[in-house]
Amino acid sequence: MPPLDPALDPDVDPRALSDADWRAILDPMEYQVLRQSGTERAGTGRYLQDPGPGAFHCAGCGQRLYGAEHKFHSGCGWPSFFDSVAPGALTLHRDRSLFMVRTEMRCSRCDGHLGHIFDDAPHMPTGQRHCVNGTAILHVPAGQDPVAVFAAHRG
Numbered sequence: 001m002p003p004l005d006p007a008l009d010p011d012v013d014p015r016a017l018s019d020a021d022w023r024a025i026l027d028p029m030e031y032q033v034l035r036q037s038g039t040e041r042a043g044t045g046r047y048l049q050d051p052g053p054g055a056f057h058c059a060g061c062g063q064r065l066y067g068a069e070h071k072f073h074s075g076c077g078w079p080s081f082f083d084s085v086a087p088g089a090l091t092l093h094r095d096r097s098l099f100m101v102r103t104e105m106r107c108s109r110c111d112g113h114l115g116h117i118f119d120d121a122p123h124m125p126t127g128q129r130h131c132v133n134g135t136a137i138l139h140v141p142a143g144q145d146p147v148a149v150f151a152a153h154r155g
Ligand SMILES: [Zn+2]
Pocket: 058, 059, 060, 061, 062, 063, 107, 108, 109, 110, 111, 112
């Protein structure tokens, strides 16, 4: 029996899933980014081109994280957003890896790694660039049911 999928059933607690559950639910790159804090190579991920109106949901648990209206082109090689849909959608953590101090963002529902926040977008309303791995999010086109979009994505 496949593990219960928090993106398909809101009653599933993603924090109760085992590592093996996540491996079974996610594709290998999603697993590497979300569950092992991996980073996709610049310029290789999803959504470097705008997919259109709608929202971007956590590819792990399905929580809505960003609206299309928050996305902007930074040229950094990853999808960039200047804000999230709600302050509670993300949790922030100090990341001291790679000999740098950075602010890591995780999904507040499943604790999946999303990317990092940088204060280098002075032309945007918040001044911030949320540098998100495209692999860590899934676009749900405006007017479509997120569960149906996730079901199709999971295959
Ligand atoms: Zn999540």
